[in-house]
Amino acid sequence: MPSLDSPSGQPQLTGIRGSFLDFIDDPFYKSETDCVRYIADGLMVLAAGKVRALGTYADLQPKYGEIPITEYPGRLIMPGFIDTHIHYPQTSMIAAYGEQLLEWLNQYTFPTEQKFKDKTYASEVAEIFLDELLRNGTTTALVFACVFPQSVDAFFEAAERRNLCMIAGKVMMDRNAPDAICDTAESSYQETKALIQKWHKRGRLHYAVTPRFAITSTDEQLRLAGKLLQEFPDVYLHTHLSENVDEVAWVKQLFPDCTGYLDTYDQAGLVKERSVFAHGVHLTDEEFQRLSAAKSAISFCPTSNLFLGSGLFKIEQAKSHEYPVKVGLGTDVGAGTSFSILQTANEAYKVAQLRRQKLSPFKALFLATLGGARALCLEDTIGNFDPGKAADFIVLDPRATPLMAFRNDPETPSDLTALADRIFSLVMMGDDRVVQATYILGELAHDRTKSIA
Numbered sequence: 466m467p468s469l470d471s472p473s474g475q476p477q478l479t480g481i482r483g484s485f486l487d488f489i490d491d492p493f494y495k496s497e498t499d500c501v502r503y504i505a506d507g508l509m510v511l512a513a514g515k516v517r518a519l520g521t522y523a524d525l526q527p528k529y530g531e532i533p534i535t536e537y538p539g540r541l542i543m544p545g546f547i548d549t550h551i552h553y554p555q556t557s558m559i560a561a562y563g564e565q566l567l568e569w570l571n572q573y574t575f576p577t578e579q580k581f582k583d584k585t586y587a588s589e590v591a592e593i594f595l596d597e598l599l600r601n602g603t604t605t606a607l608v609f610a611c612v613f614p615q616s617v618d619a620f621f622e623a624a625e626r627r628n629l630c631m632i633a634g635k636v637m638m639d640r641n642a643p644d645a646i647c648d649t650a651e652s653s654y655q656e657t658k659a660l661i662q663k664w665h666k667r668g669r670l671h672y673a674v675t676p677r678f679a680i681t682s683t684d685e686q687l688r689l690a691g692k693l694l695q696e697f698p699d700v701y702l703h704t705h706l707s708e709n710v711d712e713v714a715w716v717k718q719l720f721p722d723c724t725g726y727l728d729t730y731d732q733a734g735l736v737k738e739r740s741v742f743a744h745g746v747h748l749t750d751e752e753f754q755r756l757s758a759a760k761s762a763i764s765f766c767p768t769s770n771l772f773l774g775s776g777l778f779k780i781e782q783a784k785s786h787e788y789p790v791k792v793g794l795g796t797d798v799g800a801g802t803s804f805s806i807l808q809t810a811n812e813a814y815k816v817a818q819l820r821r822q823k824l825s826p827f828k829a830l831f832l833a834t835l836g837g838a839r840a841l842c843l844e845d846t847i848g849n850f851d852p853g854k855a856a857d858f859i860v861l862d863p864r865a866t867p868l869m870a871f872r873n874d875p876e877t878p879s880d881l882t883a884l885a886d887r888i889f890s891l892v893m894m895g896d897d898r899v900v901q902a903t904y905i906l907g908e909l910a911h912d913r914t915k916s917i918a
């Protein structure tokens with residue numbers, strides 16, 4: 466952790482000046498004006514890696530007149546993005562041509578994941594992966610490692626060195642995959658238990674029990690995953706659910722006694738508040754209702770769902786008033802085609818369009834920040850700029866490319882209508898190029914002006 470104490474023992478105060486945008490509530494359920502917090506000329510005061518105060522520069526500057534202030538004129542400062550589903554071992558196989566889910570797994574994914582038996586290789590990839598997250602403004606992610614426990618150690622060691630808030634876990638898979646990347650029900654239980662004891666709640670790290678999906682786990686393995694959730698009630702459950710039609714059909718064959726795909730997890734005690742299910746493209750009405758009742762979350766992964774031809778997620782059904790389900794955005798790299806949550810929100814908008822729905826820019830950026838934090842039950846510590854939250858934030862340049870500079874005039878938006886237009890351009894046109902800086906616990910962790918030649 467950074468040491469920010471001054472000689473007097475009081476934490477040193479620093480300030481960030483710019484335009485601030487965050488969310489204080491969910492715009493799917495309340496009016497956008499009640500949910501959006503926008504300060505055109507703001508000051509955020511930081512102490513010991515946390516937000517101490519946020520207000521207009523005019524109000525706060527007199528009170529904190531002496532503190533060093535970093536100024537970001539013309540920039541939009543937001544909470545760091547939250548990626549609710551991504552696979553770090555698949556970093557090198559992003560953009561693998563031609564297949565849908567089950568063939569894609571056999572042809573590309575399983576061979577790639579075998580390489581992570583080698584801890585040195587796993588550590589190299591973990592560093593590249595985390596660099597890429599930070600370049601894209603993602604400060605927290607829920608991450609699949611792979612079957613080898615050392616792939617989890619490599620990831621958490623790298624995340625810990627960077628003071629990142631990350632959730633990850635060892636993949637559990639004991640059938641329907643090559644022997645080289647299969648464990649057994651018993652070994653997956655023992656290895657997961659040891660990893661939970663080593664990593665869960667160590668600093669900013671959290672553990673997720675991670676059965677890959679129902680197809681690659683026996684009943685016994687899913688049951689033991691449920692046992693782990695009982696033994697360690699505050700760990701997460703992270704898996705895939707109802708992504709692809711052939712997958713759903715195979716699950717029905719493999720689990721004839723279950724009422725559907727979600728029920729394979731439910732019968733094992735895996736459908737809970739800290740459970741995050743990636744995709745949910747082909748859920749039934751009853752399954753949406755069950756997820757709502759259990760307070761579980763869905764990770765909406767539009768670039769992946771389009772890339773693998775999986776289908777169009779029903780965002781309006783997940784965010785219904787009657788049966789609300791928590792939703793975050795997931796890149797799902799390597800089936801997802803970008804590390805950028807802005808690009809992910811762009812594709813989410815288009816998925817909604819194809820279903821004659823509208824995903825407003827505020828709603829999209831809510832999902833990318835506070836919505837993601839809520840999906841991961843981390844809203845007490847990250848997701849917006851409430852005092853006391855971790856100072857994980859990003860500095861966005863709405864004029865980062867020649868075309869964006871042409872589209873967006875230099876003036877700071879003064880109201881929510883002008884802001885909505887500005888941020889919609891970020892969602893449609895933005896990617897890592899608009900992320901000028903990423904801060905972790907108040908410390909600069911990525912500076913685009915220095916990292917490009």
Ligand code: GUN
Nearest residue numbers: 574677678705769797800
């Ligand atoms: N379902 C089971 N494994 C995977 C995976 O690695 N990626 C995606 N997109 N879906 C899966």
Ligand code: ZN
Nearest residue numbers: 552705743797
């Ligand atoms: Zn995935």
